[in-house]
Amino acid sequence: MSEKDYLKDISEIKNLMNKSSRFISLSGLSGILAGIYALIGAAITYYLVDTYSYGTLMLDGWIFRTVMLVLISVALFSIVSGVFLTTRKAKKNGEKIWDKSSRRLIYNFLIPLISGGLYILIILSQGKYGQTGGLMLIFYGLALINASKYSIGDIKYLGFIQITLGLIATLYPGYGFWLWVIGFGIMHIIYGTWMHFKYDVK
Incomplete structure (x- = not known):
């Protein structure tokens, strides 16, 4: 057997191991849609706050x-789109949508996300809402990095970007809204497009 055949066998074994331990059917299109939904939501929020609240969001x-x-x-909307598109891709790839790897992915994604959500609710109840946007980005980024161990590893890069944007937002709370727009809106669209052409288009 030639060296080329050995390398091919090693590559196939590696792919089989990845498929057995990682959920790799995440859809890039779901990322694009999540970004679009975020931009629409941000536009509605900006209009409401700017028109009826004079640019300041009060808690009551x-x-x-x-x-x-x-x-x-x-x-x-992001969750529903993600589940639908990921399920469709999993069926196309002959993968189960709910197995050990997908359960580990969801658990590891939700732990930082739920913890962060509860923390944000606590500080909101205390009237501290200046860093909400930054904290949302940070905890979402941590969730992506934590989940990347059980899915497509590339999602950790989006996580690092979200954390960076979140830290900047905590330093400059006045720009928190726009950094949120960049993180959840624009970066999702860029990431989703890249993932779509890298993994979905064959």
């Missing part, structure tokens, strides 16, 4: 409740 009143509803809607 209908503006804040509406903004929270917009954020929840963005998250729900």
Whole structure:
């Protein structure tokens, strides 16, 4: 057997190990859609706050409740799109959508995300909302990095970018909204496009 055949066998073994330990059917299109939803949500939020709240978001009143509803809607649309597109890709690749690797992916993604969400709710209840956008980016980035061990490793790079943007947002709270737009909106679209052409298009 030639050296080329050995290298081919090693590559095939590595691919089989990755498939058995990682959930690799994440869809790049879901990232693009998540970014679009985030931009739409940000546009609605900006309009509401700028028009009816004079550029300042207060924790009481209908503006804040509406903004929270917009954020929840963005998250729900992103989740539904992600589940649908990922399920479709998994079926196409002959993978199970709910197996050991996908469960580990979800658990490791949710632990930092839920912890961060609860922490943000706590500081909001204390009237400290200046760094909310930065904290959302940081905990989301940590969730991506934590989940990358059980999925496509490239998502950790998006996680590092989100954390960096989040740290900048905590240093400059006045730019938190726009950094949130860059992180959840623009970076998702860029990342999703890159992942789509790298992994989805064959």
